[in-house]
Amino acid sequence: MNKINIQKATFNDIEKLQQIGRKTFLETFASDNSEENMTQYLSESFATEKLANELNNENSAFYFAYYQNNVIGYLKVNFGDSQTEIKDEKTLEIERIYVLKEFHGQKVGQMLYEKALEIAKQNNSVYLWLGVWEENRRAIAFYKKNGFIEFDKHIFRLGNDEQTDIMMKKNLA
Numbered sequence: 001m002n003k004i005n006i007q008k009a010t011f012n013d014i015e016k017l018q019q020i021g022r023k024t025f026l027e028t029f030a031s032d033n034s035e036e037n038m039t040q041y042l043s044e045s046f047a048t049e050k051l052a053n054e055l056n057n058e059n060s061a062f063y064f065a066y067y068q069n070n071v072i073g074y075l076k077v078n079f080g081d082s083q084t085e086i087k088d089e090k091t092l093e094i095e096r097i098y099v100l101k102e103f104h105g106q107k108v109g110q111m112l113y114e115k116a117l118e119i120a121k122q123n124n125s126v127y128l129w130l131g132v133w134e135e136n137r138r139a140i141a142f143y144k145k146n147g148f149i150e151f152d153k154h155i156f157r158l159g160n161d162e163q164t165d166i167m168m169k170k171n172l173a
Contacts, residue, residue, distance in 0.1 A: 037159025
């Protein structure tokens with residue numbers, strides 16, 4: 001496989017972000033959720049205004065994985081009060097790592113995770129943390145392989161469905 005490049009997304013990448021975000025979320029979760037809940041989540045979470053605010057937020061960042069000039073996956077990280085829960089200046093949240101299904105098993109997710117780890121270290125974060133759906137066994141195994149441990153649970157709303165996310169963290173200190 002040719003080289004995969006990781007590049008920070010800019011405000012001008014909003015359409016690419018909408019496309020990769022919607023496509024990877026659908027590929028990952030459509031079979032386990034109702035069409036109504038998926039439609040609601042995708043329209044709210046990937047709305048132009050919401051993504052514009054996130055791209056303009058200095059405490060959040062998106063990174064794309066490119067293969068042959070095509071976006072094949074992405075990473076979203078949050079710092080400080082942009083984090084969805086912990087909001088600690090000494091931590092970094094990985095909010096999303098998604099990769100197109102056709103590229104699963106080709107280390108793209110690992111490259112995006114390593115980018116998050118690099119950012120955390122540059123910012124002197126004490127630990128990385130994230131929430132992952134309790135039914136997403138593939139993702140849970142990926143994070144455990146990378147040294148994350150479970151420490152709590154929280155509710156994630158997908159449309160009108162309340163789902164349980166397992167919160168995981170990896171100490172860096």
